Amino acid sequence: MISFWVIAVVLVVSALWTVTARRPIYSVVSLLLNFAALATTYLILHAEFLAVMQMIVYSGAILMLFVFVIALLNSGIAPIVLGRDRVPLAPAAAVALAAVAFIATTIAAAHAPAIVPIASHSPLGEVGRGNVFGSIGDFGQALFLSRLLPFEVTALILMVAVIGVVLLAGDLTPYVPTRRRAERARRALREAILREGK
Amino acid sequence: MATSFAGVPIFDYEALASILFFIGLAGAIARRNPLVMLMSIELMFNAANLAFIVFARAWLNNAGQIFAFLVITVAAAEAAIALAIVVVVFRSAPQVDVDDVRVLHG
Numbered sequence: 001m002i003s004f005w006v007i008a009v010v011l012v013v014s015a016l017w018t019v020t021a022r023r024p025i026y027s028v029v030s031l032l033l034n035f036a037a038l039a040t041t042y043l044i045l046h047a048e049f050l051a052v053m054q055m056i057v058y059s060g061a062i063l064m065l066f067v068f069v070i071a072l073l074n075s076g077i078a079p080i081v082l083g084r085d086r087v088p089l090a091p092a093a094a095v096a097l098a099a100v101a102f103i104a105t106t107i108a109a110a111h112a113p114a115i116v117p118i119a120s121h122s123p124l125g126e127v128g129r130g131n132v133f134g135s136i137g138d139f140g141q142a143l144f145l146s147r148l149l150p151f152e153v154t155a156l157i158l159m160v161a162v163i164g165v166v167l168l169a170g171d172l173t174p175y176v177p178t179r180r181r182a183e184r185a186r187r188a189l190r191e192a193i194l195r196e197g198k
Numbered sequence: 199m200a201t202s203f204a205g206v207p208i209f210d211y212e213a214l215a216s217i218l219f220f221i222g223l224a225g226a227i228a229r230r231n232p233l234v235m236l237m238s239i240e241l242m243f244n245a246a247n248l249a250f251i252v253f254a255r256a257w258l259n260n261a262g263q264i265f266a267f268l269v270i271t272v273a274a275a276e277a278a279i280a281l282a283i284v285v286v287v288f289r290s291a292p293q294v295d296v297d298d299v300r301v302l303h304g
Contacts, residue, residue, distance in 0.1 A: 001205035008214050015218050015241055019225030024233040031237050038244055045203065045211075045255040047263050050247075050270075057270050062240065062277045066233060069281045073288050087228045095227060099220045106212050124258060133258055142260045143267070150264070154271045161275035169282035 004044065010037045028066050035059045046134040048127050203255060211252040219245035232284050236277065243273045 014037065017030035035058045042051035125132030132138065143151055202208060218241060225238030247266040254262030 004206045004210070008210075011214065012217060012221070015221040018237055018241060019221055019229065019234070021234070024231060024237075027234050027237050031240065034241070035244070038248065041248065042251055045251050047251045047254065047266070050251060050263055050266055053267065053270055057274055058240075058244075062274055065277055065281055066237065069285060070233065072285065091227050092224075095220065095223050098223075099216070102216050102220075103213065106209065106216060122260075134254075134260065134263060139260060139263060139267075143264055147261075147264050150268055154268055157272060157275050161278050165278050165282045168279070169285050 004041075007037050007040055007044075010034075011041070024070050025067070028063055028070070031066075032059055032063055035063070043127055046124060046127060046132070048134050049136045049139045050134070208252060208256055212249060215245045215248040215252065218242075218248065232280075232287075236280050236284075240273060240277065243269055 011034060014030045014034040018027045018034060021027040021030060035054060039051040039054040039059075042048075042054060122131055122133045122135070122138040127134070203211075222238045222241030222245060225241065226235050229235050229238065247269050250262040250266040250269070252262075254260055254266075
């Protein structure tokens with residue numbers, strides 16, 4: 001119980017830091033802390049496979065992508081100037097209203113009689129021991145036996161994403177030099193040829 | 199249905215998930231740095247995942263876990279495409295305000 005509150009504080013503080021940090025790299029670091037704390041929460045909730053996935057996919061792949069993009073954008077000579085932050089009043093009011101409504105609905109739902117769906121076949125056991133609820137065996141059986149179609153659709157989505165990224169960021173357009181850059185390249189070539197001649 | 203796990207009521211987990219979600223939403227609205235906006239969207243994805251996993255645990259039904267797994271996959275695809283767009287936009291202009299990327303529509 002104490003562990004839950006410690007993790008909750010870490011989650012909220014790191015999320016706030018992610019949103020308010022001045023430099024994007026600080027946001028990435030605090031988001032990493034947030035994801036690690038979330039993985040711990042998943043372990044408490046007997047989702048051991050998802051805890052591992054959280055660390056590998058989110059912290060390992062997605063955050064590394066962010067770090068690479070930040071490094072790439074800052075590699076130029078001139079620093080990138082970003083837009084100034086501003087809080088649009090109407091959306092902010094809508095978000096505040098939605099937050100209040102959402103939390104009120106949660107409280108109401110906590111007291112409503114629950115519809116009980118069919119439970120998983122695997123028993124709830126110690127995390128990391130055997131084919132218990134949330135383990136990789138239990139998860140894999142559910143994914144590949146009863147929910148194969150969503151899994152296949154996911155493969156399609158990833159394929160489309162890969163093609164989209166290559167089309168967007170892959171440099172398919174020919175390089176068009178400016179006049180000054182072309183002149184500089186021509187001069188460098190001429191000097192190189194002269195040097196070869198000597 | 200279990201209403202509390204290890205002494206922590208399910209409502210506390212749900213409140214935590216909704217707080218994280220609205221922190222992410224506030225970041226996506228108020229910030230103008232496209233990278234931080236994307237990270238705020240990742241925060242919202244994660245809050246939804248937490249809610250899914252809490253309910254999967256509450257009902258001992260791993261459909262919620264599978265949904266969270268699919269959300270992780272879609273989030274990875276979304277991050278890849280969005281970062282590619284960011285790189286392309288920054289390549290075209292050294293000064294970028296997210297509001298200037300309105301030209302993207304149409």
